[in-house]
Amino acid sequence: MSDNPTHPASWYAASAQAMPTHPRLEGTQQADVCVLGAGLTGLNAALELAEAGYKVIVLEAERVGWGASGRNGGQVIFGFGCGEGKLETLVGRADARHLFDWSLEGVCMIRERIAKHDIACDWRDGHAHVAIRPRQVAELGHWQRELGEHYDYPLTWWDREQLRASLASDRYLGALYDARSGHLHPLNYTLGLARAAATAGVRICERSTVLRLEHGAKPVLHTAHGNVQCGFVVLAGNALIKGIAPALDRKIMPVGTYVGATPSLGAERARALIGNDMAVADMNWALDYFRLSADHRLLFGGRASYSNLPPPNLRRVMRTRMHRVFPQLRGVDFEYLWGGVIDISRNRAPHWGRLRDNVYFAQGFSGHGVAATGLAGRVISEAIRGQAERLDVFARIRHRDFPGGRALRTPLLVAAMAWFKLRDALW
Numbered sequence: 092m093s094d095n096p097t098h099p100a101s102w103y104a105a106s107a108q109a110m111p112t113h114p115r116l117e118g119t120q121q122a123d124v125c126v127l128g129a130g131l132t133g134l135n136a137a138l139e140l141a142e143a144g145y146k147v148i149v150l151e152a153e154r155v156g157w158g159a160s161g162r163n164g165g166q167v168i169f170g171f172g173c174g175e176g177k178l179e180t181l182v183g184r185a186d187a188r189h190l191f192d193w194s195l196e197g198v199c200m201i202r203e204r205i206a207k208h209d210i211a212c213d214w215r216d217g218h219a220h221v222a223i224r225p226r227q228v229a230e231l232g233h234w235q236r237e238l239g240e241h242y243d244y245p246l247t248w249w250d251r252e253q254l255r256a257s258l259a260s261d262r263y264l265g266a267l268y269d270a271r272s273g274h275l276h277p278l279n280y281t282l283g284l285a286r287a288a289a290t291a292g293v294r295i296c297e298r299s300t301v302l303r304l305e306h307g308a309k310p311v312l313h314t315a316h317g318n319v320q321c322g323f324v325v326l327a328g329n330a331l332i333k334g335i336a337p338a339l340d341r342k343i344m345p346v347g348t349y350v351g352a353t354p355s356l357g358a359e360r361a362r363a364l365i366g367n368d369m370a371v372a373d374m375n376w377a378l379d380y381f382r383l384s385a386d387h388r389l390l391f392g393g394r395a396s397y398s399n400l401p402p403p404n405l406r407r408v409m410r411t412r413m414h415r416v417f418p419q420l421r422g423v424d425f426e427y428l429w430g431g432v433i434d435i436s437r438n439r440a441p442h443w444g445r446l447r448d449n450v451y452f453a454q455g456f457s458g459h460g461v462a463a464t465g466l467a468g469r470v471i472s473e474a475i476r477g478q479a480e481r482l483d484v485f486a487r488i489r490h491r492d493f494p495g496g497r498a499l500r501t502p503l504l505v506a507a508m509a510w511f512k513l514r515d516a517l518w
């Protein structure tokens with residue numbers, strides 16, 4: 092284990108595998124494909140393309156996994172942030188079914204990449220969506236029926252007593268359990284992907300912020316110390332990309348979310364909380380999500396913020412939320428507490444496609460990207476290699492701008508979130 096001061100402080104950074112540094116971009120370089128961003132989207136695209144024989148350069152403003160990919164809750168879940176019902180209204184039932192099946196491929200890809208590239212990232216099977224209110228029990232029941240009948244994806248319903256056998260909390264009325272989803276150490280997974288990409292021939296440049304994208308038959312990405320001329324561009328900068336492609340900026344709202352890690356509770360006390368070691372997410376709009384780490388900590392995520400600043404009293408609020416789920420942890424505080432930014436689209440559906448014939452992008456994961464980013468990287472690499480059928484289905488999803496630009500969209504989203512939080516609290 093190494094504490095790496097150049098990566099944002101978190102339990103992930105403190106427990107990361109070796110983080111080799113990659114030299115920054117210098118001078119003029121040529122590539123078949125230049126990828127902006129060394130998170131899960133960019134690295135997955137780069138790996139797929141390099142394996143297909145393309146010369147790929149990845150430009151990363153900070154370090155590999157510096158964004159959401161190295162900080163998230165580590166929950167690997169099927170589907171997309173908006174749910175299947177929303178996708179049916181956006182692209183019809185047949186294509187919604189395709190999208191769902193492809194999302195399962197995203198989950199499988201993680202298992203395959205871990206095995207193929209020998210990535211040590213503490214994979215664990217099992218995930219539960221849990222209900223706090225009767226309304227949510229009904230929602231989970233409806234979802235179970237829909238997935239079973241129309242998507243051939245049966246999930247297991249646990250009532251309160253059955254759930255209580257695995258999860259030592261009285262807060263929940265029931266759960267939908269999925270043995271095929273799971274959880275992992277996201278920074279170590281991202282670092283493992285970077286290692287696999289570099290082995291496949293990808294050149295990764297850290298500390299290489301793209302300042303400008305010059306469009307044309309041969310696009311050029313400019314950094315402070317060099318530039319890359321290439322055949323294709325993949326924009327994978329997610330919520331942090333601001334300014335490179337304003338048309339993409341307008342489609343997403345950056346929202347801060349936070350994760351705390353307790354000190355190690357010891358194997359026995361940790362297992363007494365979540366006996367089957369699954370990951371858990373509740374059904375609230377402003378949700379709690381949690382799981383155990385391999386060294387027996389509780390990793391507890393939640394709380395959203397819409398400004399660039401951490402919310403006031405963050406530690407106290409997060410601690411209160413954790414104790415509401417597990418009152419038996421009263422007296423336990425967080426040893427690490429960190430945040431990151433998610434890229435919410437207005438309809439919470441994935442926003443993937445092309446800006447120009449030779450400029451591709453994927454964003455709008457809406458807090459649901461650990462598995463979907465792998466699929467995004469693959470689908471974009473297919474399109475660059477001349478098979479755009481799958482990307483074209485994603486590109487058919489209509490997305491609207493957040494109204495009012497950066498200045499206004501934040502207050503509007505705060506108002507919307509206040510309503511959803513009230514709904515969480517009352518019904």
Ligand SMILES: Cc1cc2nc3c(=O)[nH]c(=O)nc-3n(C[C@H](O)[C@H](O)[C@H](O)COP(=O)(O)OP(=O)(O)OC[C@H]3O[C@@H](n4cnc5c(N)ncnc54)[C@H](O)[C@@H]3O)c2cc1C
Nearest residue numbers: 128130131132152158159160163164166301328431460461
């Ligand atoms: C706290 C938190 C918890 C989450 N929990 C979960 C979860 O449990 N399950 C789940 O499925 N999803 C979760 N998510 C969402 C998930 O992490 C993201 O959807 C996913 O990691 C997005 O990957 P990405 O590669 O698209 O973006 P990122 O990982 O953000 O990578 C983008 C990269 O681009 C770089 N970049 C940006 N601009 C430039 C530029 N101009 N030049 C060069 N580089 C640039 C950034 O530095 C960054 O490294 C969570 C997110 C957060 C923040």
